[in-house]
Amino acid sequence: MAGILRPRGQTAQVVPIELFFDLVYVFAITQLSHLLLDHLDLGGAAQTLLLTLAVWWAWMYTTWAANYCDPDHPAMRLTLAVLMLAGLAMAAALAQAFGGRALWFAVSYVVIQVGRSAVVAVATRATPIGLTFRLILAWHVAGGVLWIAGALAGGTAQAVLWVAALLVEYAAPWLGYRVPFLGRATTADWAIDSDHMAERVRLFVILALGESILVTGLTLARGEHLSVATAAAFTVAFLSSVAMWWVYFDRTAEEAAERVAASDDTGRLGRSAYTYCHIPIVAGVIVAAVGDELSIAHPLGGSTAGTVLTVLGGPALFLAGHAMFQRVVFGVLPAGRLAAVGLLAAAGLVALVIPAAVPPLALAVLAALVVGGVAVLDSRRARTA
Structure with a gap:
């Protein structure tokens, strides 16, 4: 060979x-x-x-x-x-x-x-x-x-x-x-080629986000009646996917590849950053896709514990994983992501107490606002830098 x-x-x-x-x-x-x-x-x-x-x-x-x-x-x-x-x-x-x-x-x-x-x-x-x-x-x-x-x-x-x-x-x-x-x-x-490794992992994140988009479209297509609430849930689910894409791809992904390439031990850093830290990132996107399907299918009905945990837990898991990724690569634990995870966790605990009184659409809107807020803050920091 x-x-x-x-x-x-x-x-x-x-x-x-x-x-x-x-x-x-x-x-x-x-x-x-x-x-x-x-x-x-x-x-x-x-x-x-x-x-x-x-x-x-x-x-x-x-x-x-x-x-x-x-x-x-x-x-x-x-x-x-x-x-x-x-x-x-x-x-x-x-x-x-x-x-x-x-x-x-x-x-x-x-x-x-x-x-x-x-x-x-x-x-x-x-x-x-x-x-x-x-x-x-x-x-x-x-x-x-x-x-x-x-x-x-x-x-x-x-x-x-x-x-x-x-x-x-x-x-x-x-x-x-x-x-x-x-x-x-x-x-x-x-020792790895960090550019190749980073590109491959970025493509897998795209695959996971693609599943979220696919689920969003198929759930809407299967619905017999398109109500205003369903259309709103569909839009919110799509915007949440965009926000997760923005958080991951805006600057961090490329800068991380450069940092790994400059490391004295690319194998160690690549193992931690890509092999392990991306597990909660990918899992979070998959869980969020399930939450999207539930919120689009029943936007105004009462939530279940499963709905609360997927709609809010998916984005929280994604943000926690991304915070770990940044900590490993850049040596800094981003406070904004931790605050966002804390907010989603607190909202989830409240919703679990009275899930039937909280519509899935409201949970989806909150999740989209939190992840979108992280994306906006990242963009503002980048422009300032």
């Missing part, structure tokens, strides 16, 4: 095969939002969170692999095509991952993680990064055993084993993928 590694020192471009690969995850995000909508309780939220973490991990590891290996190399193109097939099967199983398609989901996920790691470990075996991918492969095999065992066990054992599998996989980077007799990797071994 000669020539599979990207030349270091040259800015890597996102290529069409990577965009094609992302289409599978458009479907996965849709499946996750529908899963939460159909099971809007504590158990459903826990299942959706676990599956969201798995989907994100599958996509993120492929992004890291493509940061080192040229996606346009024939071997990587073929690998990405196989990963797309497995990813499509994984996404199709999400709705019944804790039911009849548990094994289907687990096998698809393990094929993605183990298969990709094996290909890259072999392709880079004679290079410094090769050791890291051999260690990653070992950890993914260990996690894969837990995924398959959980699917076969079913019931409570399935949940326990799948949580254990996620803990193993999420702890691995912090532990340097330490394996007895093979050693461990350090973040200094993971």
Whole structure:
């Protein structure tokens, strides 16, 4: 597999095969939002969170692999095509991952993680990064055993084993993928092309926001009668998506990529900023999309606890994640975002006391005003600076 590694020192471009690969995850995000909508309780939220973490991990590891290996190399193109097939099967199983398609989901996920790691470990075996991918492969095999065992066990054992599998996989980077007799990797071994990594993560955020736009349009299209309240809820949901886009893309995303590129340890900062801190950002957008659907479908009816938690909780989770991202990259915890999260949390607590008296449209308007206010303050600070 000669020539599979990207030349270091040259800015890597996102290529069409990577965009094609992302289409599978458009479907996965849709499946996750529908899963939460159909099971809007504590158990459903826990299942959706676990599956969201798995989907994100599958996509993120492929992004890291493509940061080192040229996606346009024939071997990587073929690998990405196989990963797309497995990813499509994984996404199709999400709705019944804790039911009849548990094994289907687990096998698809393990094929993605183990298969990709094996290909890259072999392709880079004679290079410094090769050791890291051999260690990653070992950890993914260990996690894969837990995924398959959980699917076969079913019931409570399935949940326990799948949580254990996620803990193993999420702890691995912090532990340097330490394996007895093979050693461990350090973040200094993971130097990344920050421009490519930032661009890939920005595209995933766009995919998540696209799901919000899709849900907004489909919910309006399915409605039999277009009332003033429905039109208002539709408009507010769209403006909320615009506000989240503005908060994320106005300046921070580009400036963060520059800061990571200037870091002495791009692997460490990239791991924290992109691999971990973006989890609440993406999850917040997915939860907000569910809240949009609920507010458009029943704008003036009484709210439920699920409506309150999705309409207000989604934006709060997004803003909290973005605050973490800024703290990790710039070393500053933005007070404005913390105040906005606090306001949304306080409003949510009040609404949960009397949910039936608070219409979803009112919650949606509040969420849009808070996120929009953060976007306006960011723009004013940027102009002043």
